[in-house]
Amino acid sequence: MVGGRGRQGPVDVARMQAHCLGKPGAWPDNPWEHDHPVVKVGPGERGKIFAFLGGDSVGVKSGRSREVADEWLLRYPQDATVMAYIGRSGWNTLALGGAIPDDELLEAVDDSYRLVVEGLPKKLRPDGWDG
Template identity: 50%
Template sequence: MQREELVAHCLAKPGAEETYPWGDAELVAKVGGKAFAFINLDGGTVGVKCGRDAAEAAEWRERHPGAIVASAYIGRYGWNAVDWTGPVADDEVRELVDASYDAIVAALPKARRPAAR
């Protein structure tokens, strides 16, 4: 997957916004003020919510050892860092981004959820 494709997929989500809280090296895609994807623009990884906790997220790490790892600091909350530059199929990367977005939207108060398109 190309970086532009990943960014476009994230930002095409209803209510998605592009932020750079730590400089130009990492794009954080948010919905309702909450992050659903941390895109490392230099390193080729995207951090996404892959489950309710580390145990659920571990299923993805077991399927793609080395290409999907627990995210630093937030891995215990179900976040994984996914190598989107080739080891993980493009459709699976999109699936993970979609699931992360859906999980974050579901946790938002109804007033902050984006309207469906």
């Protein structure tokens, strides 16, 4: 549970970006020149995306497998979808401001960050990572 965050107002893209960038070693990148960046962890070219920010959604690694990630689709069929191109690897797009509670959206980013950092070689994991 992400305690006390509900008093900050609803999760929008600015708050989501701030939450993502608050993670150890997180940094924004815009490889496709979209309106919103992706957020990566790890050094430079070896950095890996853990969040795709959109104007009204966030793309996250929702599980190590599609079966685990599908739990989001079952719980929130109107607000969770399989991400195009990389969905088969457990990535989902979650709508902001819909049926998914804000604390669950923030926890989804936390889980995505954890899954991505755990996949990095130990020498590339950021200082402050407590996994």
